[in-house]
Amino acid sequence: MFPFKVSKWMGLACLRSLVVSSPNIRQKKLIHKLQEEKAFREEMRIFREKIEDFREEMWNFRGKIRAFRGQILGFWEEERPFWEEEKTFWKEEKTFWEMEKFFREEEKTFWKKYRTFWKEDKAFWKEDNALWERDRNLLQEDKALWEEEKALWVEERALLEEEKALWEDKKSLWEEENALWEEEKAFWVEGGDHIPRELVPADGPYNANGGPQSPAFPRSRA
Numbered sequence: 001m002f003p004f005k006v007s008k009w010m011g012l013a014c015l016r017s018l019v020v021s022s023p024n025i026r027q028k029k030l031i032h033k034l035q036e037e038k039a040f041r042e043e044m045r046i047f048r049e050k051i052e053d054f055r056e057e058m059w060n061f062r063g064k065i066r067a068f069r070g071q072i073l074g075f076w077e078e079e080r081p082f083w084e085e086e087k088t089f090w091k092e093e094k095t096f097w098e099m100e101k102f103f104r105e106e107e108k109t110f111w112k113k114y115r116t117f118w119k120e121d122k123a124f125w126k127e128d129n130a131l132w133e134r135d136r137n138l139l140q141e142d143k144a145l146w147e148e149e150k151a152l153w154v155e156e157r158a159l160l161e162e163e164k165a166l167w168e169d170k171k172s173l174w175e176e177e178n179a180l181w182e183e184e185k186a187f188w189v190e191g192g193d194h195i196p197r198e199l200v201p202a203d204g205p206y207n208a209n210g211g212p213q214s215p216a217f218p219r220s221r222a
Contacts, residue, residue: 026131054103061096
């Protein structure tokens with residue numbers, strides 16, 4: 001029983017170390033994932049602010065277009081100032097379209113990163129669910145092993161109590177046998193005067209074969 005319990009205890013220790021290490025790995029992954037998600041959401045907020053800024057610039061530019069058209073319709077006689085304003089307008093338009101081109105490139109990069117992020121996010125939570133399910137199964141197995149070990153300890157305790165009781169019985173038998181032996185020895189010393197002293201051995205009477213024999217009835221030690 002003892003080697004079996006040692007191997008059982010070693011198996012439980014290995015299983016517990018696996019159960020303890022697994023949640024640590026999962027916790028580190030969760031912390032790293034939450035940090036990534038926080039940074040990504042901050043980047044989304046900044047990008048939304050850029051969208052709002054771009055929309056404001058677009059509306060301002062549309063206002064300039066309307067003002068420019070009004071000037072075309074209302075001030076044909078002021079041709080020279082108009083062409084100066086037109087020149088300035090086309091420069092601003094060129095700047096605006098360059099800004100739009102840069103914005104579209106940033107938008108393309110952002111949505112590419114956005115799709116990659118959610119793809120990785122889906123894979124992460126799938127893996128996390130698998131780890132959680134494995135940890136739950138391991139904990140259930142560990143609980144079952146603990147219950148089995150508890151039952152073995154209860155059984156061993158009962159066996160030890162039984163062994164203790166047997167030792168007590170054995171001790172009582174030894175004491176009883178020693179008392180009987182002393183009584184028989186006194187009987188042979190005091191009541192055996194009619195038997196020649198040289199025929200009475202110090203350890204008790206002889207049997208038919210000439211060897212020592214316990215008087216009255218034979219007994220063996222428990």
